[in-house]
Amino acid sequence: MPITIPDDLPARQTLEAEGLSVMREADAVRQDIRPLRIGLLNLMPDKISTETQLARLLGATPIQIELTLVRISDHVARNTSADHMAAFYRPWSDVRTERFDGFIITGAPVEHLPFEEVHYWDELREILDWTQTHVHRTLTICWAAQAALQYFHGVPKLDLPEKAFGVFRHRNLVPHSPYLRGFSDSFGVPVSRWAAACAQALDTAEGITVLAASDETGACLVDDPAHGALHMFNHLEYDAGTLGDEYRRDGCRQLPHGYFPDDDPAREPENRWRSHAHLLFANWINEIYQTTPFEVARIGRG
Helix, strand or coil, rough: CEEEECCCHHHHHHHHHCCCCCCCCCHCCCCCCEEEEEEEEECCCCCCHHHHHHHHHHHHHCEEEEEEEEEECCCCCCCCCCHHHHHEEEEHHHCCCEEEEEEEEEECCCCCCCCHCCHHHHHHHHHHHHHHHEEEEEEEHHHHHHHHHHHCCCCEEEEHHHHHHHEEEEECCCCCCHHHHHCCCCCEEEEEEEECCCCHHHHHHHEEEEEEECCCCEEEEEEEHHHHHEEEEECCCCCCCCCHHHHCCCCCCCCCECCCHHHHHCCCHHHHHCCHHHHHCCCCCCCCHCCCCCCCHHHHCC
16 A cells, blocks of 8 residues: 655655556545554654655555654754755644554654753653654654653663674574564664663563564564554664665764675675564554554554
């Protein structure tokens, strides 16, 4: 089934060229079905790339998706044009009365700061509370996952001595989880972060389950059913070239582990995680579809 995104969003041309079914807004309103309403709070600097990556995964699922792009209300994006933000993003203050079947919160390049020093921390806490009353299922990614687990469960964020960077093998710890349905026993995941959730706190926190983890980089995926949330510390949504772009952006200081063939940056990397990325998002969307109320007004009310 198609994904509905704004007609002029740059992601549309990319996704249509890849063969993804993208529905125009005028056609979507004529459909006699209720699409799943998915919100995306995009905190990443390169917002256009992140929009495309996540829309690609959401649009490949069998369910029709209506995607709403959301931003922090008073934050000015420095790496994306003001015209793009004004055309395609709605401040959270404008959508806070609405209800969503699913809501995604991305990572942000603020891992070096304590949560309380991030200037939009107060609004993010409001958003996390709002997901408990206006959202059926939430997916947090990278820094947002660390923030949510600290806020909901008191799991502290720990700075790493060096950046966890590359493609690392992860173990499927709970094969019967609906989110890991069809997953291999182990699988590669792109990792790019300067911090990690405290492993001991994750092990002792009540009501959460680590679904997948790496011996080198720790937990990857955490199920938090009491808060209707799935927390992913890493980046299955990344394109094949994203880690390479970060490597060059950072001045080639740290070679990403297991990424370039034979560790040769001159060689083109292969995307070896694409199938598991699609599988995770398909499983997440399927869980939403199976359990969300048909009447939007009932979302988040118990």
